[in-house]
Amino acid sequence: MAVEWYLVLSALLFAIGAAGVLLRRSPLVILLCLELMLNAGTLALLAFSRSIGNQDGHIFALVVMVVAACEVVVGLGLIVAMFRRRLPLNVDEMRGLRG
Amino acid sequence: MEEVAFFAGAIGALGGAIAVIALRNPFYSVLALVVHLVALAGLFLLLHAEFVAAAQVVVYAGAVMVLYVFVAAYVGGVEEPIWEPIAGQRFLAPALAGALFIELSIAILGTGLKAISSEGPTIAAGFGSPAAIGELMLERFLIAFEAASILLLIAAVGAVVLAARRKQEPPIVVEEAGSGR
Numbered sequence: 001m002a003v004e005w006y007l008v009l010s011a012l013l014f015a016i017g018a019a020g021v022l023l024r025r026s027p028l029v030i031l032l033c034l035e036l037m038l039n040a041g042t043l044a045l046l047a048f049s050r051s052i053g054n055q056d057g058h059i060f061a062l063v064v065m066v067v068a069a070c071e072v073v074v075g076l077g078l079i080v081a082m083f084r085r086r087l088p089l090n091v092d093e094m095r096g097l098r099g
Numbered sequence: 100m101e102e103v104a105f106f107a108g109a110i111g112a113l114g115g116a117i118a119v120i121a122l123r124n125p126f127y128s129v130l131a132l133v134v135h136l137v138a139l140a141g142l143f144l145l146l147h148a149e150f151v152a153a154a155q156v157v158v159y160a161g162a163v164m165v166l167y168v169f170v171a172a173y174v175g176g177v178e179e180p181i182w183e184p185i186a187g188q189r190f191l192a193p194a195l196a197g198a199l200f201i202e203l204s205i206a207i208l209g210t211g212l213k214a215i216s217s218e219g220p221t222i223a224a225g226f227g228s229p230a231a232i233g234e235l236m237l238e239r240f241l242i243a244f245e246a247a248s249i250l251l252l253i254a255a256v257g258a259v260v261l262a263a264r265r266k267q268e269p270p271i272v273v274e275e276a277g278s279g280r
Contacts, residue, residue, distance in 0.1 A: 018199055
């Protein structure tokens, strides 16, 4: 398979993730859509890595995975904190940073 | 044979991704993301990224998704209101995403890079194996490796601080802008 196919698939997955971030209002689902976009990036990195026959892209992919794990941990911590304080789990109502 | 595997993985990944954004219940969205991640791990294997594929299944589809399932079950279903705060968001958002995809596709297919329309060079036997990745990580990319571990540590501490139960939580009410607390 030519590397182009993987890149187009990655672009498509990234666009789906972006659509999800724009459409959904639950912070949990928005985090899931961020995961979709990060994974699309990983796929592109690995495709380029295969295309030039160099393994450096794999290290990038692993670092992306670490960053995604950190983002998940902090994001889910925020969601749990919001839930505990009876705040609405809706990004349209949570538009202020105060408090 | 490779084409069949690629299209099977691509259909799984795309179906999972669409299900993530289309399903109303966040719990089902999380499960759809698991399908997406496993299908993507198959594509990683096709790209000879064996270690990354294994890490994807073990770390992502395993550990991270368990965290998601836990929080989705803890928080429960979130009622998403039918009304739209931004007029036409339901049509504008997919249009923007479509424009993004078209733009990326033009950038990819219109590029002058000759190498991307081939399969890539023939690669050595150990390409993407844990031994090769480990060697790279502990020699050339040692600083990145250490930075990643420090980042993980900070994130873990931050999550504990964020989610910790305080003695007296001040009740926060969502207020109109301008009224002080």
